[in-house]
Amino acid sequence: MDATAGPLALVAGAGRLPELVAASLDRAGRPFRVLAVRGFTERAMRRRADAVVDLLDIPGTLRILKAWAPEAVVPAGSVARPSPAALLNAAHAVRNRDILRALAGGDDRLLRAVLALLEENGHRVLGVHEVAPDLLGQAGRLGRHAPDQEAERSIATGRAMLAALSPFDVGQAAVVTAERVIAVEGPEGTDRMLARARTLLRKPFGYGTAGLGAVLVKLPKLGQDLRIDLPAIGPRTIDRAAAAGCAGLAIGASHTLVIDVERTVAAADAAGLFLIGLEVTP
Amino acid sequence: MDATAGPLALVAGAGRLPELVAASLDRAGRPFRVLAVRGFTERAMRRRADAVVDLLDIPGTLRILKAWAPEAVVPAGSVARPSPAALLNAAHAVRNRDILRALAGGDDRLLRAVLALLEENGHRVLGVHEVAPDLLGQAGRLGRHAPDQEAERSIATGRAMLAALSPFDVGQAAVVTAERVIAVEGPEGTDRMLARARTLLRKPFGYGTAGLGAVLVKLPKLGQDLRIDLPAIGPRTIDRAAAAGCAGLAIGASHTLVIDVERTVAAADAAGLFLIGLEVTP
Numbered sequence: 001m002d003a004t005a006g007p008l009a010l011v012a013g014a015g016r017l018p019e020l021v022a023a024s025l026d027r028a029g030r031p032f033r034v035l036a037v038r039g040f041t042e043r044a045m046r047r048r049a050d051a052v053v054d055l056l057d058i059p060g061t062l063r064i065l066k067a068w069a070p071e072a073v074v075p076a077g078s079v080a081r082p083s084p085a086a087l088l089n090a091a092h093a094v095r096n097r098d099i100l101r102a103l104a105g106g107d108d109r110l111l112r113a114v115l116a117l118l119e120e121n122g123h124r125v126l127g128v129h130e131v132a133p134d135l136l137g138q139a140g141r142l143g144r145h146a147p148d149q150e151a152e153r154s155i156a157t158g159r160a161m162l163a164a165l166s167p168f169d170v171g172q173a174a175v176v177t178a179e180r181v182i183a184v185e186g187p188e189g190t191d192r193m194l195a196r197a198r199t200l201l202r203k204p205f206g207y208g209t210a211g212l213g214a215v216l217v218k219l220p221k222l223g224q225d226l227r228i229d230l231p232a233i234g235p236r237t238i239d240r241a242a243a244a245g246c247a248g249l250a251i252g253a254s255h256t257l258v259i260d261v262e263r264t265v266a267a268a269d270a271a272g273l274f275l276i277g278l279e280v281t282p
Numbered sequence: 283m284d285a286t287a288g289p290l291a292l293v294a295g296a297g298r299l300p301e302l303v304a305a306s307l308d309r310a311g312r313p314f315r316v317l318a319v320r321g322f323t324e325r326a327m328r329r330r331a332d333a334v335v336d337l338l339d340i341p342g343t344l345r346i347l348k349a350w351a352p353e354a355v356v357p358a359g360s361v362a363r364p365s366p367a368a369l370l371n372a373a374h375a376v377r378n379r380d381i382l383r384a385l386a387g388g389d390d391r392l393l394r395a396v397l398a399l400l401e402e403n404g405h406r407v408l409g410v411h412e413v414a415p416d417l418l419g420q421a422g423r424l425g426r427h428a429p430d431q432e433a434e435r436s437i438a439t440g441r442a443m444l445a446a447l448s449p450f451d452v453g454q455a456a457v458v459t460a461e462r463v464i465a466v467e468g469p470e471g472t473d474r475m476l477a478r479a480r481t482l483l484r485k486p487f488g489y490g491t492a493g494l495g496a497v498l499v500k501l502p503k504l505g506q507d508l509r510i511d512l513p514a515i516g517p518r519t520i521d522r523a524a525a526a527g528c529a530g531l532a533i534g535a536s537h538t539l540v541i542d543v544e545r546t547v548a549a550a551d552a553a554g555l556f557l558i559g560l561e562v563t564p
Contacts (some may be wrong), residue, residue, distance in 0.1 A: 157450065164446040168439065170463035182454035184466040187482055196478075200469050 006071030008032040008131060012049070013077030014040040016259065016274045017128065017232075022048065024132035033068055035061070040079050053078060060115075062121055072124040074131050075227065077110060111228050120263035127227030128257065137233075137260075137277045139253035143265045145274040147248055150213030153178035155250045158217030159278065166222040170233055173218040175246065177200075182214060190218065190233075191240055198244035217239045219252040219280055226255060235267045242271040253277030288353030289313040294327040295359030298541065299410065301326050303358045306414035309460075317343070322361050337361060340396075344403055345488055354406040356413050357509065361393060374439055393510050407507030410539065417543075419515075419559045421535035424548045427556040429530055432495030433446030435460035437532045440499030441560065448504040454513055455500040457483075457528065464496060466540060472500065472515075480526035498523045501534040501562055508537060516541035517549045524553040 010032050012018035018034075018041065025032050036049035036081035046052075050068075053061045053155075065073060065240065115125050129136055145241050149157060158176035161184075171185025185193040194216065201214055218231050233251060241249055249268070256277070258264050268275040288309065292314050294300035300316075300323065307314050318331035328334075332350075335343045344396050347355060367400055395420055398484070405553055429437060440458035443466075453467025457479035464482050467475040476498065483496055513535060533540075538559070540546050550557040 161447065161452070162452045165443065165451070167446070168443045168463050169461065170443070170466065181450050181468060182451065183468045183470075186463060186465045187476070188465075188478065196468070196470065223408065 003147070006031075008126070009065055009068050009070035009073045010043040011035045011037065011073060011075045012045040013037055013075065013079040014042065015077045015264055016042070017077045017082075017116075017257070018042070018045045019086040020135055021074065021132045024134055027134070028132075029076055030131070032074075033070065033265070035064060037079060042077075050208055058117065062117075064123075065118070065123060069125075072126040072131075073118055074128065075111065075115070075128050076128050112225075114224075115179075115228065125227055127225075128230055129226045129255065130264050133254070135257055136254050137251050137258040137261070139277045139279050142258075142261075142275040142277060143273070145248065145269065145272060147250075147276065148213065150178050151215050151247045151274065153168065154213045154215040154247075155217060155276075155278070157181070157251065158215060159219065162219050163218060163222065171223070173216065175214055175216055175244065177212050177214045178214075190216075190237060194237075194240040194244045194246075197246070198240075201245040202250050212247075212280045214244070214246045216246050216249045218246075218249065218256065219278065220255045222281075230257050231255065232259060233264065234255040235263045236277070238264055238267040238271060238273060246273065248276070249275030250276050250278050252280040255280050285561065286494040289350075290408070291313065291315050291317055291347055291350050291352035291355045293317045293319065293355060293357045294323040294331070295319055295357065295361040296322040296324065297359045298324070299539070300358045302417055302541065303410050303414045304330065305354065306416055309416070310414075310559070311385075312413070312492065313544055314344070314356075315352065317346060319361055322359070324359075334534075339505055341397060344399075347403075347405060348398070352405075352407040354413075356408050356410065357397070358410050382391060394507075397507075397510065404503060407509055409507075410512055411508045411537065415536070416553065417541075418536050419533050419538045419543070421561050424540075424543075424557040424559060425550040425555070427530065427554060429497070429532075429540065429556050430495065431506045432460050433497050433529045433556065435553055436495045436497040436529075437499060437558075439463070440497060440532065441501065444501050445504065453480060454503055454506070457494065457498055457526065458494045459494050461494075476519075476522040476526045476528075479528070480522075483527040494529075496528045497525070498526075498528050498531045500531065501560065502537045504563075512539050513537065514539040515546065517545045520546055520549040520553060520555060520557070524555055528555065530556030530558070532558050532560050534562040539564050 010018060010021060012034055033050040034045060034048045036046050036052045038052055038054050051064045118125050154176045155258040158174050159183060161174060164170060173190050173193065175182040183193045183197045218233065220226060220231055231252065233256060265275060283340040287379060292303060292524045294316055316330045318326060318328050318334045320334055320336050333346045400407050440456050442453060443463060444456060455467040455472050455475060457464040465475045465479045500515065502508060502513055513534065515538060547557060
């Protein structure tokens with residue numbers, strides 16, 4: 001795998017992901033430098049930063065990367081959904097309506113544009129899934145519990161429905177029972193969708209109850225660029241799925257980041273939820 | 283059209299729909315009798331009831347209908363989602379796990395079962411759309427405003443996505459911008475989906491803003507039995523779509539009930555929203 005070659009440039013966005021990737025690279029003995037993004041990179045990674053750039057300081061970023069000449073650039077952590085203050089700063093810096101609209105869009109357009117720019121400048125861009133595969137969920141049963149027959153039907157339904165939705169720019173997750181779709185994730189994200197599912201599944205004489213095999217199915221879109229948008233779950237996802245009345249979770253094996261896998265599996269085991277990785281084609 | 287023949291039996295469930303259907307039949311000079319369902323039929327229709335049955339009193343219902351020998355039976359208004367109290371009563375009356383589960387499911391299974399039973403007993407069952415077509419939205423522009431190019435793109439996206447979702451038991455509506463799907467309706471219904479879309483569309487630097495051509499697209503599923511599940515909108519739908527930041531609504535022409543069409547169109551005109559009926563194949 002290419003990921004075992006020369007030094008990397010880890011571009012550290014917001015959240016815990018850059019730290020997890022750094023730890024994974026450390027474990028693998030892979031050398032890397034850290035490029036922090038002002039206002040996004042968390043404290044733990046700022047301490048390790050070899051350089052700091054402003055969001056949208058494209059010339060500065062390219063200058064640093066040219067000097068480092070890394071084997072590949074690895075973006076990790078969010079730079080989408082900046083705060084209004086960060087947006088206003090960027091507005092002063094950029095004065096480019098397209099980029100501002102990409103920013104305000106809150107979706108992947110910004111990161112997509114930056115990746116294209118890096119590649120145009122001769123950089124190779126690798127995803128977290130390529131350089132730190134140990135952070136991804138494996139195929140098969142990840143915890144103690146297994147789906148029953150009803151849950152297997154729910155998984156099949158969810159899988160088919162997400163495949164049908166794949167051509168559209170909509171969420172990559174759903175809560176599904178064997179008989180009906182309870183919730184389809186939109187831009188609100190998995191946590192809020194699970195809160196909605198909780199309301200629908202838990203109400204007395206509602207659309208289902210725990211035991212009817214409701215499953216959180218979370219899969220990448222067909223052809224999704226995992227460098228830009230890597231599905232992720234963690235202990236909190238388990239807690240919220242349990243609260244919603246789900247019998248378990250099905251994720252895309254080798255296509256889903258499992259944040260803190262030991263705690264995530266322990267949470268699933270403790271809550272009586274299954275957690276399985278489904279084979280998916282890229 | 284068959285709907286202009288002999289007398290009908292209008293089975294009046296909850297909500298205003300039975301009253302609207304009765305008024306439409308009166309206007310058309312079509313004779314009908316009213317069968318009320320205890321605990322569901324609203325006061326206005328209870329006054330016109332020729333007979334009253336208990337929910338799930340199948341033998342009693344069949345006896346009355348046999349005596350009336352109507353040209354067709356027309357179910358109108360909801361009997362789904364009964365109150366917990368009604369469910370407990372029914373539980374004592376029925377002691378049939380399948381029917382109870384259909385009831386508790388809160389979806390169309392109960393009505394589907396009752397329709398099948400009526401047909402097995404030699405009754406013809408017609409839908410509201412067949413006997414009161416004047417209550418349905420027509421094709422084309424229904425109000426003063428028309429979709430712009432961006433909204434037309436949103437409509438095309440919403441239409442394609444709902445068609446892709448059609449094989450699955452999930453909502454028949456979505457809020458869509460030209461570039462992305464903001465919300466897909468699940469069992470929570472159109473009003474709550476619009477509340478969610480409002481949060482996503484209205485927040486500062488959110489996923490879009492009024493003017494980006496967000497559209498509420500509401501269409502029947504392919505092959506949907508409109509006798510059981512007739513999509514509906516009304517003045518409140520317009521208000522909520524406007525509050526969410528939608529530019530307009532696209533509904534399935536001749537497949538969507540428009541409750542109080544004058545007020546609905548007036549609300550759309552006043553709010554600056556377009557309202558159009560799309561040709562749909564049944």
